[in-house]
């Protein structure tokens with residue numbers, strides 16, 4: 282590769298970017314540039330192509346399991362908006378969609394208090410419901426919603442989550458369809474945020490120094 286290293290040239294900018302972001306990458310490995318949001322550094326963790334593949338698998342499984350039904354998908358906002366959108370495009374059975382909004386997170390940890398629950402349409406409760414989560418951590422959000430749906434007479438309730446943390450596995454939180462299992466690390470991107478930021482990233486990133494994260 283020929284490179285002109287003159288200070289004001291396009292080539293110079295390119296080389297600087299290349300050295301900063303790709304120098305540590307071995308031949309054949311994908312480049313994993315880091316990003317910083319507020320006080321935390323994150324590294325790329327799950328690529329958008331891996332997410333896409335996993336979503337196709339999840340959607341195929343759900344479409345098979347619900348082939349004689351018309352499920353209602355219930356994405357939990359805000360975090361699941363991107364996942365729900367991509368998942369639903371791959372679902373091959375007739376279905377409905379309605380949204381709920383909750384929040385138990387402040388910064389990088391669950392507050393344990395479930396705030397705001399909106400958007401329940403009474404007519405949905407005699408249906409086969411699939412709750413759509415971005416990530417299950419303590420399971421507080423999912424448990425609360427599933428309990429409420431069952432109380433209101435849903436015919437069946439299952440959950441699909443793109444990500445599931447170790448804590449949820451230890452607590453045996455019931456999630457029928459899971460994309461990726463994680464340790465108890467803090468992640469962002471693809472709908473997931475850190476203090477409202479990072480939701481628009483197409484890949485998923487994880488916090489580099491998890492000791493710097495309040496638990």
Ligand code: IMP
Nearest residue numbers: 360391417418419420421422467468473
């Ligand atoms: P849970 O109620 O503790 O299971 O938390 C569920 C919600 O917390 C998710 O829907 C996310 O919005 C948020 N959450 C949990 N872990 C993370 C994370 O690592 N990054 C960003 N948001 C998270």
